[in-house]
Amino acid sequence: MSIQRFGKWDFRAVDSSSAARALARLRKQGGPVEPERAAAVVLLREAPLRVFLLRHAAKEPFGLPSIGRADTLQVRERWAHLDVDHYENAMNGPRGAQYGFPGGRHKPDDPDVAMTGLRAVEEETGAMVALQRAWARWVTPEYEPVRFDSWIYVATLAEGFQPRIRVREPEYATWIGPEQAVCQYGGQMSIPEATTLAELARYSTVGEVFAAAEQRDMSPILPRVSVDGEEARLVLPGEEGYPRDALASA
16 A cells, blocks of 8 residues: 555645646647656665665755756755645745755666666765666656656665765765655655655564565556645555546546
């Protein structure tokens, strides 16, 4: 069963009026933009089990950096803010910090998306990955103006490497337990990151995580908005009420 709540955080609730505006924008533009391939990597260590968490200063809606910024490593898929009507005006406005993992867009010279994750870890933290396994694949909802087909990996570091901040952003990084991370910062994460941490909180060791990764279903997860009166929620494929298309409940 997919995770909808963890502690005080409801991962699925969205503002109904903002959701309606986002879906109206999608209808007006005639369809969703094509998602770009991307990867994010959850670095693990023990004991006890810890994840490497980054904090970014997020000024833009959706947690994305300026579309024109050259440094694509800073791009993150964020779906917490749906107010696309005020996207341009809010680009430089103050917003709270966002938490996540090393990652970025797939580049033409990356052999595959797994290598995208390895490259992103090295470029953002200076560390090398020893072992990596796919954990989940999330696709940004159709209403977003910038979309990603993102693979999330779990990984361990090569011996002798410790991650450190190497780029302009993020502004802070720490090793933290997955349960503590989502309980403390879940409201400042996208649904893929919060869900991943909630899932990892079930395990005690890196070995358990990697064993679970071998059994994971890597079918793409495309959240859609279901609007019922004054309530709007993100629904995942296979769940009751999943809209047949992006505008089915608009």
